[in-house]
Amino acid sequence: MTNPSIGRSIPRKEGREKVTGRARYVDDMTLPGMLFGATVRSPIARGRLRGIRFGEGLPWNELTTVTAKDIPGKNSIVLLEDDQPCLAAELVNHAEEAVVLLAHRDKYLIEEARRAVQLEIERLPAIFSIDDSLACKEIIWRADNVFKSLRVDKGDVDAALAEAEFVVEGEYETGAQEQLYIEPQGMIAEANGRDGVTVWGSLQCPYYVHKALAALFALPAEKIRVVQMETGGGFGGKEEYPSMIAAHAALLAWKSGRPVKMIYDRAEDMAATTKRHPSRTRHRTGVTRDGKIVAMDIDFTLDGGAYMTLSPVVLSRGTIHAAGPYDCANVRIRSRAVATNFPPHGAFRGFGAPQSVFALERHLDQVAKVVGLAPDELRRRNFVREGQTLAVGQVVHEKIDMNELMERAFELSGYRAKRERLARENPGSTIKRGIGFASFLHGAGFTGSGEDYLASVAEVEATSEGKIRVCAASTEMGQGTNTIFSQIAADALGLECSSVEVVQPDTAHVPNSGPTVASRTCMIVGKLVESAALGVKQSLLQNGFLREEDGHDAFAGACRLYIEKFGPLRASSRYSPSPEIHWDDAHYRGDAYGAYGWGVYVAEVSVDTLTGETRVEDFVAAQEVGRVINPVLAAGQIEGGVAQGVGFALYENVVWRDGRMINNQMTNYIMPTSMDVPPIRVYFEELPYARGPAGAKGIGELPLDGTAPAIINAVENATGIVVRRVPLTPEILLDALDAAREKVHA
Amino acid sequence: MPRAKRSMPEKVSVQCRVNGHDATLLDFPMARLLDALREQLSLTGIKEGCGEGECGACSIEMDGRLVNSCLVPVAQAEGATIRTIEGVADGEQLHEVQQAIITHGGAQCGICTPGMILAAVNLLEHNGRPTEAEVRVALAGNLCRCTGYTKIFESVLAAVTVAEARD
Known part of the structure; x- marks a missing residue:
């Protein structure tokens, strides 16, 4: 047996390519005769397209131009539904909606041409708020502007509220957030009637793009090929939008007969692609005198933007997470995702949960005040325990002890001593310091029966040299797929990690292991990789080429003999529904996720009351995530997620004017720099999960849930200001501080 | 996207030293050094993240100073000594x-x-x-x-x- 690689910090498989600049991203690729593509977009949010004028002085005959009528198949980016056109044909439903596509070999000229196309659009009244959408001020999407509504019912909320000693109400909001992967979106396409369509791009979900292209070109599946290039960050932003840019590049390639490269610049990427759904959450919470939460009445609304895209699924995750890791007998959650005339909001790490968790964890600090308990004491009296049920009725079978996790986080952060000391030191200083925390859970994998429907497949192949190739559509985008899949396959076969290669995702060569989203790659697909690797071993054992007692040095020889006799040595594994997981989609009840990650995050902040500036001074992230496959990569996921959470909480403010993002530059949309992140101490509790590879669960989204509420709870601890909305920019905090001072003087 | 105008001046020839080799770049004087190095010398390890000097993905060393190559016009590279990511390792020996x-x-x-x-x-x-x-x-x-x-x-x-x- 070789030294097991799971649990060790095996260096990133593609690390050498990345540090030498040799890693190939889509913009690093060039094809002979390649043209550059550009997109003409609507400057207005809602209207009727009356005409397209091509301005004077450009050689239009040299340019390839594509409009909706050039689409061979269905004018739609097929995802959950087909409501979103690939190119607007009659109606425009959001600013930056694509109307005309252009291609030319000169990338300077193409930019000039883009500016020379005039869209004649008759303006229609638009909807820019959740309230206007719910009030149906204009009907902009089907009958009632509602993409999806959900309800969760447990117990009798009205009766429990009527009997509760305290009823605490609150309303909370979160803003849009840009994923801001440092590599902008991009795609290269080749397309013709003979060979079909091939795209190479920066993307998370090869088979999403595949499905969208097949419908757009009305071609059979085998005529579509999607290849993932090295991807410079995704965070959900490259989950659904790459289908759009792939479609655009492919249409230009189809019409011109030449390869077409389409790379967004930062401004276009920020303005036109998806962002985190803005949200509004209302809480009404019934509590007994001794701090037991007896009723949670939650109303949760997401702004979905102009088309459905993934909003129902984001809503689902946000809804299920809205009641957190607490035991409460009576829970009612009403939620809906509504249409507005903003560009569609979409997937962003956490996928609805950071929104509803922010509301809950801010609200529980308010509840604690009303009841007269410390925030941790309130949580302690309400944490769900093994055998109790979550809001959707899921019985917790995990051995998690949230009190213990909270104590661990407090120990690491010195929470109690600091809370006392800072309260003593703050008076008299213009810099106020505070410490706060949030406790939360995050489900791994698709919700409910989602994984059953996906029925993902991964394949493992052995070569005659005893090397292993892992084939899956799960992409590496920085989070470590290549490395952890190698570790999992290596340990299943008793080999060195260096014997394993993870094949570049290419729909012509890899099976559909589902999208690279939802903290599912390690837990769900990793398990399939493990099973497929064991399948390879089983083939060798059954045919007598290998014996259980053989060492790893016998493996290569066994593979060679097998392949000589039988041909390719491969095994695949398909996700099979678990008999222990039951989900009732009609009543939104049951086992929402196979497993959860559990977290308690503690933030210490300082607030300059003269400038309104908040700094995060220290951060502890304690979580239980099952077995940790690779400690360095796992900690990197948490640290990066915390930094994005710092941005979500304090800096990242999308400014809209008439439905357009007007600060679509890194100059004025501010993300954390090296000067803004606190020291982040990461602690993993490991309770192996039986259905995860080597006991691992999901991890990627978890850190986005707890960071913002921990920070804002700390701001309240520092200043006494009750903040109900993120991002909390200095301007907003200064106004609140001024208002508080005036109140004192009055 | 680059924002150069069509009515551009003639291309100029710029001599510089890149990663220890003499190099000639032929481009419009105000073309971005980022593009010239990526396209003419295939130094695609230099990345474009924002195109406005905020993100640093296109950082290179020019005469010993760290610069954002998206903000440097090609003409300014005349006579310069440039190091990109491709010139950081010593052959296969990483820095x-x-x-x-x-x-x-x-x-x-x-x-x-x-x-x-x-x-x-x-x-x-x-x-x-x-x-x-x-x-x-x-x-x-x-x-x-x-x-x-x-x-x-x-x-x-x-x-x-x-x-x-x-x-």
Whole structure:
């Protein structure tokens, strides 16, 4: 047996390519005769397209131009539904909606041409708020502007509220957030009637793009090929939008007969692609005198933007997470995702949960005040325990002890001593310091029966040299797929990690292991990789080429003999529904996720009351995530997620004017720099999960849930200001501080 | 996208030294050095993240100073000595910073990594024993969305230790 690689910090498989600049991203690729593509977009949010004028002085005959009528198949980016056109044909439903596509070999000229196309659009009244959408001020999407509504019912909320000693109400909001992967979106396409369509791009979900292209070109599946290039960050932003840019590049390639490269610049990427759904959450919470939460009445609304895209699924995750890791007998959650005339909001790490968790964890600090308990004491009296049920009725079978996790986080952060000391030191200083925390859970994998429907497949192949190739559509985008899949396959076969290669995702060569989203790659697909690797071993054992007692040095020889006799040595594994997981989609009840990650995050902040500036001074992230496959990569996921959470909480403010993002530059949309992140101490509790590879669960989204509420709870601890909305920019905090001072003087 | 006008002046020939080799770039005087190096010399390790000097993904060294190559006109490179990520390793022998980034998890998606490495290497050439605070300041012009920077700081400080042990 070789030294097991799971649990060790095996260096990133593609690390050498990345540090030498040799890693190939889509913009690093060039094809002979390649043209550059550009997109003409609507400057207005809602209207009727009356005409397209091509301005004077450009050689239009040299340019390839594509409009909706050039689409061979269905004018739609097929995802959950087909409501979103690939190119607007009659109606425009959001600013930056694509109307005309252009291609030319000169990338300077193409930019000039883009500016020379005039869209004649008759303006229609638009909807820019959740309230206007719910009030149906204009009907902009089907009958009632509602993409999806959900309800969760447990117990009798009205009766429990009527009997509760305290009823605490609150309303909370979160803003849009840009994923801001440092590599902008991009795609290269080749397309013709003979060979079909091939795209190479920066993307998370090869088979999403595949499905969208097949419908757009009305071609059979085998005529579509999607290849993932090295991807410079995704965070959900490259989950659904790459289908759009792939479609655009492919249409230009189809019409011109030449390869077409389409790379967004930062401004276009920020303005036109998806962002985190803005949200509004209302809480009404019934509590007994001794701090037991007896009723949670939650109303949760997401702004979905102009088309459905993934909003129902984001809503689902946000809804299920809205009641957190607490035991409460009576829970009612009403939620809906509504249409507005903003560009569609979409997937962003956490996928609805950071929104509803922010509301809950801010609200529980308010509840604690009303009841007269410390925030941790309130949580302690309400944490769900093994055998109790979550809001959707899921019985917790995990051995998690949230009190213990909270104590661990407090120990690491010195929470109690600091809370006392800072309260003593703050008076008299213009810099106020505070410490706060949030406790939360995050489900791994698709919700409910989602994984059953996906029925993902991964394949493992052995070569005659005893090397292993892992084939899956799960992409590496920085989070470590290549490395952890190698570790999992290596340990299943008793080999060195260096014997394993993870094949570049290419729909012509890899099976559909589902999208690279939802903290599912390690837990769900990793398990399939493990099973497929064991399948390879089983083939060798059954045919007598290998014996259980053989060492790893016998493996290569066994593979060679097998392949000589039988041909390719491969095994695949398909996700099979678990008999222990039951989900009732009609009543939104049951086992929402196979497993959860559990977290308690503690933030210490300082607030300059003269400038309104908040700094995060220290951060502890304690979580239980099952077995940790690779400690360095796992900690990197948490640290990066915390930094994005710092941005979500304090800096990242999308400014809209008439439905357009007007600060679509890194100059004025501010993300954390090296000067803004606190020291982040990461602690993993490991309770192996039986259905995860080597006991691992999901991890990627978890850190986005707890960071913002921990920070804002700390701001309240520092200043006494009750903040109900993120991002909390200095301007907003200064106004609140001024208002508080005036109140004192009055 | 580049914003140059069609009615552009003639292309000019610019002589410079790139990663230890003489190079000639032929481009419009105000074309971006970023594009010229990527397209004419195939130095695609230089990345474009924002095109306005905010993110640092296109960082290169020019006459020993760290610059954003998206903000440098080609004409300005006349006579300059340039180092890009492709010139940081000594053949197959990685620089301490490159090795430390691999070992300590300082790269995730990798798109900021070339610029980040040049910023760190540039720092270490001016200050062989930086504190963490100095590392933070030196990297403040290089944005990373994946790592939260923590493992990048660790990597740079670890590289210092390795370099000291070697010297």
